[in-house]
Amino acid sequence: MEKIVILTGAGISAESGLGTFRDKDGLWTRYDLNDVATPEGFARNPSLVHDFYNARRANCAEADPNAAHYALARLEREHRGEVLIVTQNVDDLHERAGASAVIHMHGELRRALCAACGHRWNAPAVMRAADPCPACGRAATRPDIVWFGEFPYRMERIDRALGAADLFVAIGTSGNVYPAAGFVREARAMGAMTLELTLDPSDSATDFHEARHGTATELVPAWVDEILAC
Known part of the structure; x- marks a missing residue:
C-alpha cells in the first residue's frame, strides 16, 4: 500500500481521557452544542464559548498520547510510501506522539482566530472575550475551531489525497458526521481498499x-505492525 489516508475521530483519543460527544456525564453533556459550538452561540455569548473551550484546552493539556497515537506516528516514520492523517479531533495528541503529516479538518484547540480579520496565532491556555487580536486589535478572538454550520478546513487537499489513496482507514469515528462520513465512499469509488477500526460498528461500517x-x-498498533511487516 503506497499511499495511506487515515481518518481519526474522537474514539482514538478517548483512552487518553478526552471524551466523545456521547460520553455520559462528559464535558459535552453539560453544555448545549447550539450555545458553544455554533457561530450563532458565539455571537450571543462569547464568554460562555470561551469558558467551554478553556475547559477543553485544560483537559487536553492534561492528557497524554496513547498507544494508538504512537503507532500511527511510527507508521508515518517507517512506511515506505506516503501516510496522511486527517483528524476530526481538535486535540494535539497526534503531534505530541510524533506525527507531522496531520490535517485538522475541524481546527485546533491550541490555535486562536480573529473573527474580524482572519488572523491566526497560538492560543493561550485561557482565552477571554475581551482579548484583542494581535493583528487588528479588535476584541473578536475566538477558538480556531470549525463549528456546526462552518466548512471544514483543507477539503481540497483531503479530496486529492482520497482520490490518490491505495488504502483508506477510519479509526474511532462514528460515521455520522459529514463530510468525513462520506470519505470512505469517495476513496472506495476511486479504487482504494478501505478498513474501519472502531470500538463498535460505525454508521458507515457496511461501506468498508x-x-x-x-x-x-489494541487494534491500531496491531494493524500498524501488519502494514510495516509487508
Whole structure:
C-alpha cells in the first residue's frame, strides 16, 4: 500500500481521557452544542464559548498520547510510501506522539482566530472575550475551531489525497458526521481498499471492505505492525 489516508475521530483519543460527544456525564453533556459550538452561540455569548473551550484546552493539556497515537506516528516514520492523517479531533495528541503529516479538518484547540480579520496565532491556555487580536486589535478572538454550520478546513487537499489513496482507514469515528462520513465512499469509488477500526460498528461500517472492532490501543498498533511487516 503506497499511499495511506487515515481518518481519526474522537474514539482514538478517548483512552487518553478526552471524551466523545456521547460520553455520559462528559464535558459535552453539560453544555448545549447550539450555545458553544455554533457561530450563532458565539455571537450571543462569547464568554460562555470561551469558558467551554478553556475547559477543553485544560483537559487536553492534561492528557497524554496513547498507544494508538504512537503507532500511527511510527507508521508515518517507517512506511515506505506516503501516510496522511486527517483528524476530526481538535486535540494535539497526534503531534505530541510524533506525527507531522496531520490535517485538522475541524481546527485546533491550541490555535486562536480573529473573527474580524482572519488572523491566526497560538492560543493561550485561557482565552477571554475581551482579548484583542494581535493583528487588528479588535476584541473578536475566538477558538480556531470549525463549528456546526462552518466548512471544514483543507477539503481540497483531503479530496486529492482520497482520490490518490491505495488504502483508506477510519479509526474511532462514528460515521455520522459529514463530510468525513462520506470519505470512505469517495476513496472506495476511486479504487482504494478501505478498513474501519472502531470500538463498535460505525454508521458507515457496511461501506468498508473490512471492519475490526475493539479498543484503539489494541487494534491500531496491531494493524500498524501488519502494514510495516509487508
